[in-house]
Amino acid sequence: MAYHSGYAAHGSKHRARPAPDSPPLFDDTSAGYSGQPGGYPVxxxxxxxxxxxxxxxxxxxxxxxxxxxxxxxxxxxxHKELHRFVSVNKLKYFFAVDTAYVAKKLGLLVFPYTHQNWELQYSCDVPLPPRQDLNAPDLYIPTMAFITYVLLAGMALGIQQRFSPEVLGLCASTALVWVMMEVLALLLAFYLATMHSELSTFHLLAYSGYKYVGMILSVLTGLLFGSDGYYVALAWTSSALMYFIVRSLRTAAQSPDSVGGPLPRQRLQLYLPLGAAAFQPLIVYWLTFHLVR
The missing domain is CATH 1.10.287 (Helix Hairpins)
Known part of the structure; x- marks a missing residue:
């Protein structure tokens, strides 16, 4: 019985050797990479x-x-657009603080009634940084106080078994939105009153953010001594904050062209700080009363 030449007989375990002159299926390209064993490129x-x-x-x-x-x-x-809206150099000025300044400023916010000189200090027509002038506004204390207020709010809600990420986020965003609305209202009031002063958005943001210090003290006192302690601390911190805002804004809002000017403009310089200070207790109460039960 005949079989194909490429295979052995049926039942054989060995295959026939292929023809030696059979052409390769692919071209050998390993010669171009002779420096690497196995034919791989370098x-x-x-x-x-x-x-x-x-x-x-x-x-x-x-x-x-x-x-x-x-x-x-x-x-x-x-960088040009960033500096157009936020000046890094101006922002650094409001964070130029030290430990001594922070301690004295916190004491001034809690008890401002004995402070005499509220004028901002200048050197070569340039305002001194906060660490050299106690009356200079800063953004370090408002920023740290805001973070502390959010943490304290989370602790108060946790003690009352009412904590949730949504409630804490709503509490933080509400406190931030109130400050932003207050700053925008003050900017609009200064614009409508045509009052030219050295107050910038950062100044107003600093003065508005100082309320967080009173809010922290009120909530802490309420957690320690109940609702009675909360209302006593709220009354004290609110009155101190109102006095501080009136004295600071009234001094900072005075411009050289308004000194000795018409009577309506002088009244506006008095009414605007009073109006800004009058809303402080309401905002503080609205942001803290639900944290004390």
Whole structure:
């Protein structure tokens, strides 16, 4: 019985050897990578080739230079727009504090009645930083007080078995929105009254943020001594805050062109700080009464 020449007889365990002159299915390309065992390319060889090719290509060089130029212009434009809305140098001024200033300023916020000189100090027509002038507003105390207020609110809600991330987030966002609304209202009032002063948005944000100190003291006293202690602390901190706001804003809002000016403008300089101070107890109470039971 005849069998195909490529195979042995039926039942044989060995196959016939292939013809030696059979053509390969694929071309052998391992000769180009003889330096690496196993026929694999040298690591980084193709990358180096591509980089050298790009560096030697004038079109690629022009494209890279043009892309770098666009990136540089975009970076400069971003910094320009950022400095347009937020001046980093001005922001650093409001955080130039030290431990002695923070301790004295907290004491002034709690008991401002014995403080005599409320004028801002200048050096070569430049206001001194907060660490050198107790009357200078800062943003360090309002920022730290806001964070402390949020943590204290979480602890108070946890003690009363009412804590949840949603309630804590609502409490923090409400406190922040109230301050923003107060700052916008003051800016609008100064604009409508055509009062030209050195007060900026950062100044008003600092003065509005000092209420967090009174809020912390009121909530702490309420947690320790109940609702009676809360209302006593609320009355004390609110009156101290009102006195501080009136004296600070009245002094800072005075501009040289309004001194000796018409009587209506002088009244506005008095009424605006009074109006801003009158709302402080209401805001403090609204943001803290639900934390004390």
């Amino acid at each position: 690591p980084g060889a193709d990358v180096a080739f591509n980089v050298n090719h790009m560096l030697g290509d004038p079109v690629a060089n022009v494209a890279m230079a043009y892309g770098s130029s666009i990136a540089s212009q975009g970076k400069d434009l971003m």
